[in-house]
Amino acid sequence: MTETPVQGPVLTFHGSHHEALRKAHPPRPAPDDWPGSRQKYGETLSCLNELFADVPKNTRYIRRRGAGNLMGWLQAFPGDTWQQRWKASQLEEDGFDIAHAWVRNHQDRVTDYELMTGVLALACADVIRPSIPWLLTRRSRHMREIVATHRDPEGFAALEAGAAKGVWSAKLGYQARTQISTIILAKGGTVRDITIGDCLELREVEAEAGMSGSGRSLFYLWLKELDYLPPDAPATLRDFNRRAGQVSIERLVDRYQLKCRPVRDLIVDYLTERQPALDYTSLEGLSRNLAQLFWADLERHHPGIKSLRLTPRVATAWKERIKTKTQPKRQPDGSYVEITSPRKSAISVLNTVRAFYLDLAEWAVEEPSRWGQWVAPSPVKESEFSHKKHAKRQKAQADQRTRERLPVLPQLVEAAARQLKEARIRLEAALEAAPGATFTVLGKTYTRIRHPRWADGVPAVTVYDEDGRRCTLGYSENRAFWAWAAIEFLRHSGVRIEEMLEVSHHSITQYTLPSTGEVVPLLQIAPSKTDQERLLLVSPELADVLSAIVCRVRDASGTVPLVHSYDSGEKAWNPPMPLLFQWRTGGQNRPISETTIRRALNETLDFAGLTDNTGQALRYQPHDFRRIFITDAIMNGLPPHIAQIIAGHDDISTTMRYKAIYPTEAIEAHRAFIARRRATRPSEEYRTPTNEEWDEFLGHFERRKLSIGTCGRAFGTPCIHEHACIRCPMLRPDPDQRPRLVEIRDNLADRIAEAEREGWLGEIEGLKVSLAGARGKLAQLDAQTSKSQKAVDLGMPSFGEIAARAT
Structure with a gap:
């Protein structure tokens, strides 16, 4: 076997959806010749005078002067059009220093600002078309106004009419208009001529330049809502590079840069053989265990390794390393330290590697030519890990978490409601205060900023607190509401967090009891982990939460907006649905992510100040509410097999593992047994004795x-x-x-x-x-x-007996 390194580092990758979209919708090419770029020097200046005839005289003079000096410099470069001369000048690579020096020596003493104004004027007149990267790094605050006024006023008027209230003149609106103006200046045409490929190219250039933010796909939403894009256009460009579908098995393995090509090909073939029986999430986890945690770790600590037949020393060292993991942790001063902690998935990794070796040995019997050369003793013996012991340890840890969190759940619920109430009081007080005014609410003094920014159709209401820190009360109230809604929803339904985030307005149904005719509200839970759909009875408390959520997410028309969500498990975009857990951010309605829910929950926990028996801050995970729900339901008399159906478990033993065991349960169960036994005996046996x-x-x-x-x-x-x-x-x-x-x-x-x-x-x-x-x-x-005084001779075992026991 020869060791051939995998070419190229593949640490991150785009999915197949992204690649297919780029192939189907390439960006418009940047030509070197078009009628506007073939104009003579004088014709171009006349065109600029006509284009900017309605602007103030001084502004028109600066733009014409800057454009004239720039064209005078460009005439020295080869080309039949101004665009060809622009590219030959290398101005985009070298900057304005060369042009400024030539202009200062041969023409007027203009500034960089005037030259930039000249470039903007020539681009607006479609004489030159600078590249998108150059326009992003040389942005002008006047670009969007010039393009909207003199290049395509009708197109920008249509965009403004379709934008949400307050967004057009907000920071998000400025950003979206700048992006559209950038595409027009770089590609030519008007707003209606922008293509999907142009939008993708802009987002890729922005990502390479480190420009990120929740509102950078708003311009695409505007274009799609006006039907300027074809029907097969993706619903959103949000996180499209990162959330872009599934990738091939080869790319799943190659991201870990395995050096031994034969072993890399073996892992790819093994995963291909296993793929039909696995979902994508399991396949990705299997590739991580085999390629990263197993073979890449061996290559890193034992360079040049080529065989699966590991020596006892190498196998033992790897098994010791896999028990722990080292991660960098940020310190308060900004530095990072490496923290070593036990790896919770170590048993799973060992089991995966053992199954890998055993599968190869079994498949070699059927296909010896393909798998026989890789058959080797497994470095992981069955006696080295105990699933039973691991399951008992996990059960004990989960029960302890439940016993710690169930008693203080009412305090968390009360704290979440109080946090939301206080956030609303602060927001209402800030809305009543004038910009720049100082107001006091809940014992604290705030100062509202003088120039409030409006975004997403609601006031952000940014203020400064007593310490001068900037606070956005609108967003704080928003997070407090969704933290309260998530806590109430999870504790009253017992669903998984991914199931909660997939609940839509269509999930709320009703059922009429055939016996009494009573209408019972039901909540439909979409298939998730077990691919089983189920219905939950909506309690009055859960009904109040659902009502509050629906009232909050409805738009002006009274309907719940349709949003596109991304299935992080199967790496696929779902069709638009009226999801309940959505909010408006970045100028558009977006589904709330798991990360947002967890952060909001942590903020509520910090507000509640709950601690465990050691005085440490008590943390809740969304799955803790599921265990609490099942434990509380069974303890209050719900039969376990009914709890299994409500929880959506395939096996009732899984449901019982979720239920925490309390010491008092044994006492209560014994007392209940005595009560049942007394009921079957004559009553005179249990009378009070005289x-x-x-x-x-x-x-x-x-x-x-x-x-x-x-x-x-x-x-x-x-x-x-x-x-x-x-x-x-x-x-x-x-x-x-x-x-x-x-x-x-x-x-x-x-x-x-x-x-x-x-x-x-x-x-x-x-x-x-x-x-x-x-x-x-x-x-x-x-x-x-x-018997009590007699000594018992246990004897001394022989060496043969000791060796036999050890073996």
């Missing part, structure tokens, strides 16, 4: 004490030996009374001898029975004493 009966009961134990021991007969039973205790097997002799037993034995022997001597034959038989009983009691005492 004083005489109680005295009789206590007297029974007092009358059981004898001179040589204790009588063991049950309460209320007569003596079967007419108080001949020495003969009775119920007598428990006292070791301290052994001398008395010896005295009784000797006395009986003497009496037997006397009876034989006197001829009292009637007494001899009875005395012999008593003598045998006395001897038996003495033998019983001697056996007990000997």
Whole structure:
């Protein structure tokens, strides 16, 4: 086997959807020749005078002067058009320094600002078309106004009419208009001529330049809503590079840069063989375990490794490394330190590697030519990991989390409601305050900014607190509401977080009971982890939460807007749906992500100030509410098999693993058993005893004490030996009374001898029975004493026995 490194680092990748879209919709090419660029020097200046005839005279003069000086410099470069001369000048690569120096020596003493104004004027007149990267780095605050006024006023008027209220003149609107103006100046044409490829090219250039933000796809939404784009255009460009569909198995493996090409090809073939039985999430996790955590780790610590047949030393070292993980953690001062912690998925990784080796051995029997060369002993033995022990440990940890969080859940619910109430009070107070005014609410003083920015159709209401920190009260109220809604929804439904985020307005249905005709509200949960759809009964508390959510997300027309969500598991975009968990941000309606819900939940936990028994801050995960819901339901009498259906589990054992076990449950269950047993017995057995009966009961134990021991007969039973205790097997002799037993034995022997001597034959038989009983009691005492004092020899094992046990 030869070691061939995989070409090129593939740490991140675009999905197949992104590649297919780029191939189907390429950007418009940038030509070098068109009528406007072939104009002569004088014709171009006349065209500029005509184009900017309605602007102030001084502004028109600056633009004409800057354009004239720039064209005078461009005339020295080869080309038949101004665009060809523009490209030959290398101005986009070298900047204005060369042009400014030539103009200063040969023409007017203009500034960089005037030259930039000249470039903008020539581009607006469609004389030159600068590239998108150059326009993004040389942005002018006048560009969007010049393009909107002199290049395509009708197109921008249509955009303004379709924009949401308050967004056009907000920062988001300025940004979207700048992006559209950039495409027009770089590609030519008007707003209606912009293509999908132009939009994709702009977003890619912005990503390369580090320009990011939630509102950078708003311009695309405007174009799509005006039907300027074809029907097959994607619904949004938001996160399209990162959320762009599934990728091939080869690219899943190549992102880890495996150096040994044969092993890389083997892992690809193995994953291809397993792919039909796995979903994409499982396939991606399997590739990570085998390519990154197994083979890439071996190559990093043992350079040059080429075979799956690992030596015991190499295998042991890898298994020790896989037990922990090292991650950088940011410190308060901005530095990073490496934190080593146990890897929770270590058992899963070991199991995956063992299954990999066993599969190869099994497949080699059927296809020896393909898999036989890779058969090797598994470095992971079955005895090295215990699924049973791991499951018990996970169960204990989950139960402990539930026992810590269930009692304080009412405090978290109260804190979430209080946080939302206070956020609304602050927002209402800020809305009533004039820009620049100072107001006090809830004991704190705020100052509203003088020039408020409006965005997303609602006021952001930015203020400064007493310490001078900038606070956006509108966004704070928004996050507080969704934190409250998520807590209430999860604790009353017990669904998974991905199921909660997929609930739409269509999920709220109703069912009429055939017996009574009563209408029962139901909540339809879309298939998620187990691909099973189910219906949940909507409680009155959950109905209030759903009503509050619907009222919040409705638009002006009274309907819930349609939004596109991304399935992070299957890496696919879902069709537009009226999702309940959505909000307006970046100028458009977007589904709320899991990250947003978790951050909002953490903010509420910080506000509540909950701590565990060690004084540390208590953290809730969304899945904790699912465990709490199942535990609380079963503890309050819900049958486990019904809880299984509500939770959507395939196996009832999974449901019971979710239910936490409390110590008090055993006591309550025992008491309930006693109550059921009492119900099946006569009631007089459980009446209150009289004083005489109680005295009789206590007297029974007092009358059981004898001179040589204790009588063991049950309460209320007569003596079967007419108080001949020495003969009775119920007598428990006292070791301290052994001398008395010896005295009784000797006395009986003497009496037997006397009876034989006197001829009292009637007494001899009875005395012999008593003598045998006395001897038996003495033998019983001697056996007990000997057993307690006797040492037991365990022996010394031989070397052969020790070796056999170790093996």
